[in-house]
Structure formats: structure tokens, C-alpha cells
Amino acid sequence: MTAAKYLSIFSPASEQQRQENFESYWLFTQQHGGELFEDDKDLAKKRARLKHFQDNPVKLRQPLAAPEAFYRNYIELKDDPKSLDNMTLMLTGMYKFARHEWVGIKGAWDSVPDMANSFTVEDKISRVHLAEEFCHVRLFDEMLRTCGLDKVQWVPLGPVREKIYEQFPKLPGFLTDSPAFVTELMGVTYYCHLHRLLDEILATEPEVRERLKELLDEITIDEIAHVGQRRNFIGPIGMQISKALVKPFYTLFFNDIPEIKHLFDVGQMIEDGTAFDFNKLPDYMVERSWIPSYCKAENAPGIP
Ligand SMILES: [Fe+2]
Ligand SMILES: [Fe+2]
Numbered sequence: 001m002t003a004a005k006y007l008s009i010f011s012p013a014s015e016q017q018r019q020e021n022f023e024s025y026w027l028f029t030q031q032h033g034g035e036l037f038e039d040d041k042d043l044a045k046k047r048a049r050l051k052h053f054q055d056n057p058v059k060l061r062q063p064l065a066a067p068e069a070f071y072r073n074y075i076e077l078k079d080d081p082k083s084l085d086n087m088t089l090m091l092t093g094m095y096k097f098a099r100h101e102w103v104g105i106k107g108a109w110d111s112v113p114d115m116a117n118s119f120t121v122e123d124k125i126s127r128v129h130l131a132e133e134f135c136h137v138r139l140f141d142e143m144l145r146t147c148g149l150d151k152v153q154w155v156p157l158g159p160v161r162e163k164i165y166e167q168f169p170k171l172p173g174f175l176t177d178s179p180a181f182v183t184e185l186m187g188v189t190y191y192c193h194l195h196r197l198l199d200e201i202l203a204t205e206p207e208v209r210e211r212l213k214e215l216l217d218e219i220t221i222d223e224i225a226h227v228g229q230r231r232n233f234i235g236p237i238g239m240q241i242s243k244a245l246v247k248p249f250y251t252l253f254f255n256d257i258p259e260i261k262h263l264f265d266v267g268q269m270i271e272d273g274t275a276f277d278f279n280k281l282p283d284y285m286v287e288r289s290w291i292p293s294y295c296k297a298e299n300a301p302g303i304p
Contacts (some may be wrong), residue, residue: 003297004277004279004297005278005279005296005297005298006277006278006279006291006295006296006297007277007294007295007296007297007300008275008276008277008295009185009227009228009231009276009277009278009295010239010242010243011294011295011300012236012239012294013232013292013294015235017292017293017294018232018233020293021228021232021292021293021294022121022122022125022232023121024290024293025125025225025228025229025232025290026121026124026125028225028290029125029128029129029132029225029229029290030128032045032222032225032288032290033045033046033128033131033132033135034046034048036115036127036128036131037131038114038115038127038131041109041130041131041134042131042134042135043128043131043132043135046132046135046218047135049218050135050138050139050142053142053211053214053215054142057145057146058146058207058208058210058211059146059148059207059208060147060148060205060208061204061205061207061208062204062205063148064087064088064147064148064149065085066085066088067148067149069084069085069088070088070091070092070149071149071151073088073092074091074092074095074096074152075095075155077092077258077259081258081259081262082262086200086201086262086263087147087201087202089259089262089263090194090197090201090259090263091144091147091149092259093257093259093260093263094140094143094144094194095140095144095152096257096259097190097257098136098137098140099154099155099157100157100253101133101136101137101187102134102137102154103156103157103161103162103165104133104165104168104183105130105133105134105137106156106162106165107162107165107166107167107168107169108130108165108166108168108169109130109134110166111166111169111170112126112127112130112169113127114127115127122233125229129226129229132222132226135218135222136219136222136223137154139215139216139218139219140215140219141154142215143212143215143216146208146211146212146215147208147212173233174238177230177233177234177238178234178238178241178242178245179245179249180230180233181227181230181231181233181234181242182242182245182246182249182273183249184223184226184227184229184230185227185246185273185276186249186250186253186269186273187223187226187227188220188223188224188227188276189250189269189272189273189276190264190269191216191219191220191223192220192272192280192281193264193265193268193269193272194216195213195216195217195220197263197264198212198213198216217285220285221285221288221289222289224278224281224285224286224289224290224291225289225290227276228290228291228292228295229290231292232292243274246270246273246274247270247274250266250269250270250273251266251270254266254269277295278291278295
């Protein structure tokens, strides 16, 4: 048996290690996303990648049997989920997950400093992070278009919830860091499970299956880096709180998207989140992503 290369995301880190890791992440993120186009909430390399997908579209061999079922249920589930096929449930559930992400970042974008007013490495990282999240919504939109769904609208959540999402980033870090980290972890967990579901649901649609995986990979690779980056904001007590938050957070969030329990094993997702240590991720993702130094076994104290 070969020794595991990486350690739990909940591994301890000293203040100094965290500072060094912010510097290391900042170098990574600049080359990973390329130039930041602040007015467009976009990044040069991500934009080019999306354009490549848009310029080389693929289509379903067998178009969706009932796109109206998607449009009827994507903002709010109206039909009995048992009456819907798994493809429709996967796509409406995916939209709902991405919509939460979109609402969260929309609120945060206006309340955190822009790049010109970002004077610490943490602020700069957070600005680019948000731009990356906007790119994810565009990639999700492209995933839906690839399935022939080109009339999708990104609809706000309603005034009360929008306000909550807007106020969240203004709270002090000791209150927001753990939830923000667990949210990123939940993203990676969901995307890994979604990746496997694509194989099942699109078994007879190889072109679209591979394209959706490529689009999803673009997102997942960023999210793996976000997990480490958000973990890096948190001290020892916050990490204990974060670990305790995994189960209630995943449960609450996934209960809010009724499609999820029909397609995914939420209990397994909670276990995967709690046990997350990068080792199960494929190499091609890890190579393009970022992992904190203190989650690498080679840097662990006591290893000869
Ligand atoms: Fe994201
Ligand atoms: Fe993220």
C-alpha cells in the first residue's frame, strides 16, 4: 500500500504557515485565472476557455424529450419529482445549486473592496475568488445550453434572502470564515458526485457527457483550490467549528433542493465532506489546482 499523499483538510496549521499559504495561493491564482477584468467580473483565461466551448458546441444525439418539464420546474419544483426523468431532475437540481452560488457572489461583489482598494493579500485573493465564481455561473449556463436549454434565466432568490446574502460578507471574519469554508467544501463534494452521475445519466450521449464533464471540471478545479484557500483563513477553534458544521450545513442546504435526495446519497456526501483529504481526486485535477502546504503529507511533522 502506498502512503497517502495528502492529509485531511481539517489538519492543523500555524499562523505563519497560513500567512505563507496566502502568498502561495496568491501566486497560484494569478497564473490560474489570468488577468482580472473587473468591470465584467471575468478573468482572461476563464473567458478564453468558455469561448473555446462556445465556438465548438456539441449537441444531444436525442434532444430532451420534454424541455418544458425543465422550464416548469427549474426555479421551483412544481411537479411530483417521481413523475420526472432523472435527466430533468439532474438539470433542475444543478441550476438550483448554481443559483445559490450566483446569489451569494452577487451580494458579496458589491460589499468587498475592489482590486484598487485591496491592500492585503487576503483582500486581493477574495476579489479574484469572486470573479472566478461568476465564471462558474457562465460555465453552468453553458452546461444547460449544451443540453439544448438556451432560455434559462438567472432569477434572484427573493428580497429577504437576497438581503441576507448581501449582509453576510459584511459580518466579521470569525463569523463568516467557517460557513464560507464549509460552503466551498460542499461545492467540491457535490461536483464530484455530479461527475459520477453524468456517466450514469448520459451513458448513450458520449459527446454531451464528455463536454459536460469538461465544463464541470473547469469549475471543480477552481473549487478544490477554494477549499484550501478558505480553510487557510481559519484558526484552530474555527476549524473545530467548521468540522461540526459539515453535517448540519450539508443537510440544510441539500434539503432545500428537493431534486438532490432523488439522485444523490446525501449521507455519503456528508461522510465525504467530513473525510475530505484530496486523495480521491484525480491527478489531472490536482495538477491544475492548489493544496495548502500543511495538507501535504511530505510536509507533515514526524515524517522522516
Ligand atoms: Fe463556484
Ligand atoms: Fe468556490
